[in-house]
Amino acid sequence: MIDLTVNIAGIKMKSPIILASGTCGWGLEYKGLVDFNKVGAITTKGVSLYPKEGNPPPRIAETPCGMLNSIGLENPGVDEFVKSLPEIKELGTKIIVNIFGESKEEIFHLVEKIEGVDGIELNVSCPNVEKGGMEFGRSPEITEELVKGIKSITHIPLIVKLTPNTDRILDVARASEEAGADCLSLVNTYIGTMVDIEKRRPVLGKISGGLSGPAIKPLAIYTLVRVREVVKIPIIGMGGIMNWRDALEFLIAGADAIGVGTALFSDPTTPEKIYDGLKKYLEENKIYSILKIINTLEVKDG
C-alpha cells in the first residue's frame, strides 16, 4: 500500500495535490473533468467582502512557456460564496478559501463571515490590484498585523500566500510564522509586461500582469528552498507544475503539498496524472509514504 495522504496544518488530505487559487473557480466548473478522489484540496478563486468587477480586458495573454493574467480578483463576494458552499462540499475534497481585501478592517470583517471550510488562504500577493494584495505582502509588519488579527477571529487553519515580487520574502515568511500562521503557500505570480508591437501598447488592459506556468518553475523552487530554511511551518509549493516530475521537484525541495494552477487550463486531468505518476514512482522505488520524500534535498557543502 502506497500512502499519498498528508496533513497540512491539521488539514488531512488524501493527496498532496491542491488546485491553486484562481485557476479552478470554486471547483464546480471542474465537476466531471477533474478526479476529485485524487485531489487533496481545492483553493477557491479569491473572495472579498463585497463583489468586485476586476480589471479591463484583455486580462489574459499567452507567453512562451506560460501566461500573463491581470484578472484583478473579480468575484461575486463572500455572501455568494457562502451560499455555494454546500454544493462545493459535495465535490468530496477539502476546501481552502482564498481571501483578500483592501484594508485590515475589510479582511477581518470578511473572516468573520467564513465558516465550514477547511482552510483560509490569505492572499497578500496579488500583483493585479491597486490596494491590498502584493502591497500588503511586501510588508512584514502589515502581514504580521493581518495574521494576528485573523488568528484572533477564527480557529480555521490559516495559510499565508506570499509574493515573490519583493526582496523581503524571508522577512514576510518569518513574520507570518511568528504571528501564528499555520502554513505558507508560495509563489503567487511574478509581475510582467508584454508589448503589442503593432499597437505599441501593453497586450493586457493594464500595463502589467502576473506570470505563471513553466517559465516560473525554477524561480519558484529557488524561493521555496530559501523560505524552507527560515520557517518550520508547512509550505504549499507552486509555480509551473505541469506533471508528476515537477511535483516531485517541489516536494523534494521542501514543499509539504503542491499547487497546480496554469496546467489546469491546458489539461484538467493534470491532477490525476500527477497522482498516478507519484504513486508509480513511490512503488517503483519501494517508498511507502510520500512523507519520506518531502524536504529531502541534499545540498553539497561549499
Ligand SMILES: Cc1cc2nc3c(=O)[nH]c(=O)nc-3n(C[C@H](O)[C@H](O)[C@H](O)COP(=O)(O)O)c2cc1C
Ligand atoms: C488566471 C489566474 C488567476 C489567479 N487568481 C489568483 C487568486 O485569486 N488568488 C491567489 O492567491 N492566486 C491567484 N493566482 C495565482 C495562482 O494560484 C498560482 O499561485 C500561480 O499561478 C503559480 O502557479 P502556476 O504556475 O501553477 O499557475 C492566479 C493565477 C492565474 C493564472
